Amino acid sequence: MKRLARLAGWAAFALAAAFVAYQLSILARLAWWRTHDPASTAFMEDRLERLRERKPAAKLRHQWVPYARISVNLKRAIVAAEDAKFADHEGFDWEAMQKAWEKNQKKGRVVAGGSTISQQLAKNLFLSGSRTPWRKAQEAMATVMMESVMDKRRILEIYLNVIEWGDGVFGAEAAARHYFGTSAAALTPSQAARLAAMVPNPRFYDRNRATPWLERKTGIILARMPAAEVP
Numbered sequence: 492m493k494r495l496a497r498l499a500g501w502a503a504f505a506l507a508a509a510f511v512a513y514q515l516s517i518l519a520r521l522a523w524w525r526t527h528d529p530a531s532t533a534f535m536e537d538r539l540e541r542l543r544e545r546k547p548a549a550k551l552r553h554q555w556v557p558y559a560r561i562s563v564n565l566k567r568a569i570v571a572a573e574d575a576k577f578a579d580h581e582g583f584d585w586e587a588m589q590k591a592w593e594k595n596q597k598k599g600r601v602v603a604g605g606s607t608i609s610q611q612l613a614k615n616l617f618l619s620g621s622r623t624p625w626r627k628a629q630e631a632m633a634t635v636m637m638e639s640v641m642d643k644r645r646i647l648e649i650y651l652n653v654i655e656w657g658d659g660v661f662g663a664e665a666a667a668r669h670y671f672g673t674s675a676a677a678l679t680p681s682q683a684a685r686l687a688a689m690v691p692n693p694r695f696y697d698r699n700r701a702t703p704w705l706e707r708k709t710g711i712i713l714a715r716m717p718a719a720e721v722p
Contacts, residue, residue, distance in 0.1 A: 517617060518636050524649065525641055528555050532653050534615040535661055542659055552657075552665040558648040561663050562678040563721065566647060568687035571715035572708075574608040577647070578720040582609045582638040583631075610634045612650045644722040651675075656689060657697035670700075684713040 535551060542549035570577050576584050587605040606614075613633035618626050637646065656666035663675035663686075671682050678686070688708040689696040696705055 514632060514636075517633055518640070520616075521633075521637050521640050525645060529616065529649065529653065532616045533618055534655065535653065538655065538659065538661075549659065551659050551661055552669060553653075553661040554664040555652050555662065556664045556675050558644060558651075561648075561651055561675045562683060564680045564683035564716070565651065565663055565675065565678050565686060566721040567716040567719040568680075568683040568712050569608070569647075569651065569690070570721055571719040572684075572687035572712045573611070573690060575715075575719065577608050578643060578722060580607060582634040583607060607634075608650050609637055609646055611654070612646060613637055615653055615655075616649075642722070647722060654690065656686065656693045658694050660693070660697065669697075680713060680716060681709070684716065685709045687712050 535553070539549065539551055542551075574584065576587075584605065584607050587607075590605065610630055614626075614630050617633055618630060641649075652662040652664075655661055656663075657669055660666055660669045663678075666686055667673050667675045667678055667682070670686065671678070673682075685705070688705055696702070699705075
């Protein structure tokens with residue numbers, strides 16, 4: 492019995508040590524990315540693997556561009572659409588999360604998010620697309636670490652460069668060229684608003700680019716953009 496207790500104790504210690512080591516590895520990568528651009532993300536790698544199941548030679552369309560070479564229109568559109576309080580919160584918008592929870596409870600299924608730009612970036616950098624309690628807990632821990640080591644400008648810069656915008660299309664530069672044949676720097680307000688409207692379901696809107704909902708959402712975002720605060 493004592494032997495089993497000792498083994499259980501060592502197993503618990505090993506699990507705790509592995510957990511701490513994993514969290515420290517995330518913190519180390521976030522600290523590195525303050526000044527170095529991530530070449531890829533967990534979500535990008537997952538999407539590439541899935542694309543190659545259908546087409547072994549598939550590649551992602553992705554080109555990093557610095558913050559200054561991304562149109563302020565797109566920055567405002569994304570903040571207006573995804574996280575209006577981005578400049579003010581410390582990683583979490585508790586009011587938005589409460590509203591999303593109430594809406595999901597009413598519908599009986601997940602129809603609204605409430606995640607901030609920081610939370611979305613944490614998920615894209617480190618996690619899969621699964622909806623499990625562990626994934627949400629890890630997302631929250633990574634978000635806290637991110638907000639502690641990066642400023643808002645850097646968080647938004649990385650976010651705009653790594654989020655998915657179509658089937659194999661990642662980042663603002665690839666999206667601008669894929670949809671409009673222009674650069675991320677040259678996006679007009681209406682183009683930026685349309686890209687922001689696509690973010691919740693980019694692969695669907697890559698195939699269906701003129702749905703009534705997309706048109707309405709683009710108009711709503713366009714109207715909100717002047718009030719959006721960006722770093």
